[in-house]
Amino acid sequence: MFPEIITFKQLGDERGGLVAIEEETSVPFHICRIYYIYDTKVDVERGFHAHKTLSQVGVAVSGSCEMVLNDGTTEVCTRLDSPTKGVVIRPGIWRSMRCFSHDCVLLVLADQPYDESDYIRNYDDFLSWKCTP
Ligand code: T46
Numbered sequence: 158m159f160p161e162i163i164t165f166k167q168l169g170d171e172r173g174g175l176v177a178i179e180e181e182t183s184v185p186f187h188i189c190r191i192y193y194i195y196d197t198k199v200d201v202e203r204g205f206h207a208h209k210t211l212s213q214v215g216v217a218v219s220g221s222c223e224m225v226l227n228d229g230t231t232e233v234c235t236r237l238d239s240p241t242k243g244v245v246i247r248p249g250i251w252r253s254m255r256c257f258s259h260d261c262v263l264l265v266l267a268d269q270p271y272d273e274s275d276y277i278r279n280y281d282d283f284l285s286w287k288c289t290p
Pocket residue numbers: 190192194203204205213215252265271
């Protein structure tokens with residue numbers, strides 16, 4: 158299924174919401190790195206790259222944004238608008254993010270450390286890479 162959507166269990170109660178994310182169970186990999194994107198202007202689009210080996214899960218823990226994923230053939234747009242909704246971003250997927258609400262905090266869980274050499278930042282290079290056996 159593309160995109161892969163994860164629905165995290167809501168553990169909150171009358172005091173407020175709570176979501177717990179555990180590696181290998183809540184998300185399909187070991188969590189090595191966590192980063193978050195915030196204070197992004199409404200008209201800003203970012204991303205526009207693929208990763209060769211990195212797997213990630215993105216969750217809008219506050220506000221909302223759109224995640225556009227492209228496997229080289231099909232492009233899908235997923236609205237991330239709940240702290241209980243995650244989208245899995247596998248290797249070899251071109252991604253961009255847009256339509257950030259003013260209060261959006263996009264949390265990203267990644268299975269590897271930051272490595273610029275894992276990025277493909279040119280779309281034609283991405284398509285060539287996808288065709289390479
Ligand atoms: C992705 C999407 C969803 C680091 O030094 N360490 C890090 O862990 C990250 C994520 C970024 N950076 C540096 C690299 C750049 O100089 O922070 C700067 C901004 O990164 P970038 O332009 O790649 O940001 P986005 O929003 O385009 O992409 C990010 C992730 O980089 C990427 O892996 O899948 O979010």
